[in-house]
Amino acid sequence: MYSSAYVWAKVLNYMEERLGAVTVSAWFDDAEVVELTEEHLILYSSSDFRREIIRRRCTEYIQDALKEIFNSDAKLIVYGDEELSAHKSKGKPITAMDFNPQFSFDNFVVGPSNRFAHGAAVAVTNHPGQVYNPLFIYGPAGVGKTHLLYAIANGVRRQKSDANIVYIKGDEFTNELISAIRSGKNVEFRSKYREADLFLIDDIQFIAGKESTQEEFFHTFNKLYEEHKQIVMTSDRKPSDMLTLENRLKTRFEWGLLADIQPPDYETRMAILKNKASSLGLQLSDDVCNYIAINVTNNVRQIEGTVKKIMAYRDLNNMPLDLPNISRAIDDMFKSEGNALPTPSLIISQVCKFYSIDESVLRGTLKNKGTTEARQVAIYLIRKLTNLSLPDIGKEFSRDHSTILYAIRKVEVALKSDNSNLQNNIRDITANINSCL
Secondary structure (H helix, E strand, C coil), X not given: CCCHHHHHHHHHHXXXXXXXXXXXXHHHCCXXXXXXXXXXXXXXXXXXXXXXXXXXHHHHHHXXXXXXXXXXXXXXXXXXXXXXXXXXXXXXXXCCCCCCCCCCCCCCCCCCCCXXXXXXXXXXXXXXXXXXXXXXXXXXXXXXXXXXXXXXXXXXXXXXXXXXXXXXXXXXXXXXXXXHHHHCCHHHHHHXXXXXXXXXXXXXXXXXXXXXXXXXXXXXXXXXXXXXXXXXXXXXXXXXXXXXXXXXXXXXXXXXXXXXXXXXXXXXXXXXXXHHHHHCXXXXXXXXXXXXXXXXXXXXXXXXXXHHHHHHHHHHHCCCCCHHHHHHHHHHHCCCCCCCCCCHHHHXXXXXXXXXXXXXXXXXXXXXXXXXXXXXXXXXXXHHHCCCCHHHHHHHHCCCHHHHXXXXXXXXXXXXXXXXXXXXXXXXXXXXXXXXX
C-alpha cells in the first residue's frame, strides 16, 4: 500500500478525476518516481516543457492528493537530467521502494488460519531465492496477504539495504506494459523487473486472460527464477482456479510453495482487535472485544475498520466506550454472510481491470471488438449480480433499456454456444468481484 509505485498510481488517479485522463497522460507520460519519503516526492521528467507544466500547474494537485489519500505532507520536487544524475551519484538507486514499517512480522497476528503462510514468508525473508521460490500466498480479500508481502520487503531491506526490491500489482503490471509498448520503452520495462533481487507482485490473478501480459510475465519469471531471485505472489485464489491463466504459468506458480490464508478464527480476531486498539490508544473491555469478534468475522480489514470507527465515534461524540454505545456505533458494519451485493461501480471497475481499459471508455461510445465485449460483459454481470432494472442499468452507460437488453442477450447467446473463452472470462471476473465483497 505504501510502495512508490502504489502511491504514484493513486496520485495519478486523483488527478485524472480532476483534470481528465487525457491531460494527465499528456503531462506525465514520461514522469518517473525517483524517491518518496515522508518529506518529499521526487519526480523525473526528461522534457523541459513538461517539468515546467508539472511545477506550475500540478504541484498543488499532487500535494493535495498525498494529503488526502495518505495523510502525507510530502512536498513535490521535479528533476531533469542533471538533477537526476546528481541524485544517482549519491548512491540512491532509482528503483528503490520504500515500504511503510508498520507492515512487519512483529505486528502480524499469527493464528491457525495464517500460521503456515506466515512461516513461509519468514523463511523466504531469511533465505531469499533459496527456499520456497516462488512463494504463492492466496486467500480472500482482507486476510493479511499484502501485510505479509510488505513484511518480506521490509525484512529483506533490513538485511540488505541496497537490495533491488520491485513491487507491483497485477493490473498495474499490465498497464505499465501497455504504456511501455506505446512509448517504445520495452527495454526499460523489462530491465525494471528482470533485474530485481526481490520481485513482489500483488493480486497476480489480474494478469489472467491477458495474452501479452502473460507472455511478458512468463519470460520475467523465468529469468528471475534461473538467477535464484526471490519471487513472491499473492492472489485471491490458487493457480488451478484461474481459468484464463496459461497452463505454463500455472505450472510455474506451483513450482515453489502454495500457502493459503483463511479468515481468522475467534481467538485470532480477539488478538487482532486488542492489538489494533492498543496501537490506536483505545482501551476496550473484554465484553466489547467479544461482541465485535463474534459479529465481525469476514476479514482483518473489517476488524481494523471497526476499531477505527469506534475511535472516530469516541472523538467526535465524546462517548464512553461501553457495550451499548459501541453496539449502536458499529451495528451498520455487521452484515450476514452472502447477503452483500456488488455495486455497479465495483462490477465496472473489475471488468475494466480485466480488459485493461479505462472506465470512461467502457461507459462511452467507442465500438471496437475488445471494448464492445467488455461493455457487454459489464452489462450482463450487473444484470446477473445486482437487483437493478434494465432502465437503471442503462443510466450507468447512458443507454436506453433496449440497448441494455440487446447486450445481455448477446452474452447469453455466446455462452449458450459454448464460447469457452467468454465463459472463463466471466468466471474470473465474477471471482474478482466476489473477492472484493
